Amino acid sequence: MYSVAVLGATGIVGQRFVSLLAEHPYFELTAVAASERSAGKRYAEAVNWCIEGEIPENVRDMVVRNITPSEVRADIVFSALPSEVAKKVEPEFAEAGAVVASNASAYRMEGDVPLLIPEVNPEHLDMIEVQRERRGWDGAIITNPNCSTIIGVLTLKPLMDAFGVEEVVVSTMQALSGAGYSGVPGMSILDNLLPYIPKEEEKIETETRKILGTFNGSEVEFAEVRVSASCTRVPVLEGHAEAVFVRTSREAEPGEVAEVMRRFRAKPQELKLPTAPEHPLIVREEHNRPQPRFDRNAGGGMSVTVGRVRRDGVMGVKYFCLGHNTIRGAAGASVLNAELMHRLGVL
Ligand SMILES: NC(=O)c1ccc[n+]([C@@H]2O[C@H](COP(=O)([O-])OP(=O)(O)OC[C@H]3O[C@@H](n4cnc5c(N)ncnc54)[C@H](OP(=O)(O)O)[C@@H]3O)[C@@H](O)[C@H]2O)c1
Numbered sequence: 001m002y003s004v005a006v007l008g009a010t011g012i013v014g015q016r017f018v019s020l021l022a023e024h025p026y027f028e029l030t031a032v033a034a035s036e037r038s039a040g041k042r043y044a045e046a047v048n049w050c051i052e053g054e055i056p057e058n059v060r061d062m063v064v065r066n067i068t069p070s071e072v073r074a075d076i077v078f079s080a081l082p083s084e085v086a087k088k089v090e091p092e093f094a095e096a097g098a099v100v101a102s103n104a105s106a107y108r109m110e111g112d113v114p115l116l117i118p119e120v121n122p123e124h125l126d127m128i129e130v131q132r133e134r135r136g137w138d139g140a141i142i143t144n145p146n147c148s149t150i151i152g153v154l155t156l157k158p159l160m161d162a163f164g165v166e167e168v169v170v171s172t173m174q175a176l177s178g179a180g181y182s183g184v185p186g187m188s189i190l191d192n193l194l195p196y197i198p199k200e201e202e203k204i205e206t207e208t209r210k211i212l213g214t215f216n217g218s219e220v221e222f223a224e225v226r227v228s229a230s231c232t233r234v235p236v237l238e239g240h241a242e243a244v245f246v247r248t249s250r251e252a253e254p255g256e257v258a259e260v261m262r263r264f265r266a267k268p269q270e271l272k273l274p275t276a277p278e279h280p281l282i283v284r285e286e287h288n289r290p291q292p293r294f295d296r297n298a299g300g301g302m303s304v305t306v307g308r309v310r311r312d313g314v315m316g317v318k319y320f321c322l323g324h325n326t327i328r329g330a331a332g333a334s335v336l337n338a339e340l341m342h343r344l345g346v347l
Contacts, residue, residue: 002347004338005031005072007089008080009064010038010047012177013103016331017078018043022056024335025274026342029058031072033065040064048181051326069096075347078334079104082180094139099347101142101334105199108143108207111219115143115210117150117333118273118340119266119280120157124215125346142337145211146203147329148172148231148240153211154280154304154328155244155321158264159257160212160223164249167226169315170204173234173241175292178325184233194233204229239292240325245315257317258283258309273339275332277302283309290322301327302336 004024006017009032021029033039038046044060065071067081067089077093079086079102086104093100107113112131114124128140144150152170159165174197176184188194205227212223234241261281268276277299283306284290290305298305301324312318323329341347 001028002026002075002342003028003030003073004076004078005029005033005074006078006080007033007067007072008082009043010034011080012050012181013080013326013330015047015049015051016326017080017334018056018059019051019053020275020331020335021078022059026339027076030074031065032059032062033067033072036066038064039066050181069093069098074098076101076338078331078338080331090141094135094137094141097138099140099142099338099341101144101338103144103330103334105146105203107141108145109210113141113143115145115207116337117145117153117211118268118276118336119264120153121211122267122340122344124220125341125344126215126217127220128346130218142341144330144333144337145207146200147178147325148174148200148242149204149207149211150329150333151240151304151321151323151325152204152242152244153208154323155261155306155319156208156212156246158260158281159246159248159252162256162260163252165225165246166249167247167315168208169228169245170230171243172200172229172231173236174200174231175236175238175240175325176233177238178240178329179233189233189235192235197231197233200231201229204231236292238324238326239296239322240329241290241292241320241322243318243320245312245318247315248317252317254309254311254317257319261306268336268340271340271343273336273343275300275302275336275339279303281306283307290320292322295322296324302332304328
């Protein structure tokens with residue numbers, strides 16, 4: 001068993017971590033940490049628990065710690081911190097010898113930091129050796145992509161392998177929980193939608209090219225795929241939806257696209273990692289699916305559901321997809337990264 005801690009444990013993503021890690025076959029949750037507003041309180045007192053289910057019994061009475069390596073000692077540190085805080089503290093933990101599995105964007109695009117989706121680019125974990133050598137750390141930082149990026153790229157990977165992907169246009173409809181607990185006021189979003197999410201479009205456009213790129217032993221050669229994103233916030237609690245339009249290199253019939261998505265399996269499924277869904281992609285035939293309320297919890301929140309796969313007169317093929325933003329798009333993604341690292345002997 002590895003000892004693990006959650007940084008930012010009282011936030012939306014932090015709560016998901018607590019819920020996924022409370023009873024985990026490889027990891028023992030030994031510490032929770034948050035800002036000085038919460039430090040020193042019992043977890044149950046400090047947190048405004050807002051996800052389904054109860055606060056796990058073994059975590060309720062843990063005392064929330066400050067975010068410093070001297071107060072939080074663990075083999076793996078799962079980070080659900082705001083990016084500007086992560087930027088400062090994540091290297092301190094890596095230097096102190098912990099493996100930091102981060103949700104924050106602070107280090108995602110660094111040349112020696114893996115931006116990992118275990119089904120898509122497990123070989124990018126080799127970057128850790130370069131990172132340790134360059135930075136002189138015993139620990140490491142690995143990151144998972146932005147929530148919308150993960151959901152979209154999972155659907156693109158089988159298309160890339162089967163047909164090649166040249167251009168992608170994506171329009172997202174993103175849930176409120178993606179903005180954090182106090183991210184979007186109710187007055188702004190009820191009976192409404194917001195046509196702008198700061199930095200989100202840039203993240204999707206650049207992260208996709210890194211994840212689908214090739215690690216050549218010293219750096220990632222970005223994939224030659226052009227991506228254009230338009231992002232909106234909608235009054236849904238959990239579950240990001242995306243309308244995706246793809247120009248493939250080789251012509252692809254909608255039926256073939258659906259088939260390669262259905263058949264898609266990768267390393268996490270082969271290794272039967274505890275958090276890996278049996279089907280990373282679920283393709284539905286109904287015209288009215290996927291929908292957030294019905295499909296976000298597919299595969300324990302780790303499967304992405306695809307529907308309405310059809311021909312597009314401009315780009316070639318188009319479809320609609322949906323995934324759970326705080327599970328597959330955040331905490332579940334980090335936990336799966338750490339499970340993969342354990343099974344590949346990288347921890
Ligand atoms: N929500 C999503 O779907 C999603 C998806 C992917 C990635 N992410 C990323 O994950 C991270 C967390 O997001 P979230 O949605 O969970 O945010 P959140 O609900 O606002 O939670 C933020 C957490 O960080 C702590 N924190 C805030 N300021 C701090 C400081 N100065 N020092 C120490 N701790 C501090 C908070 O502790 P207190 O409660 O004590 O204030 C809380 O535990 C962000 O980087 C976000 O971009 C989120």
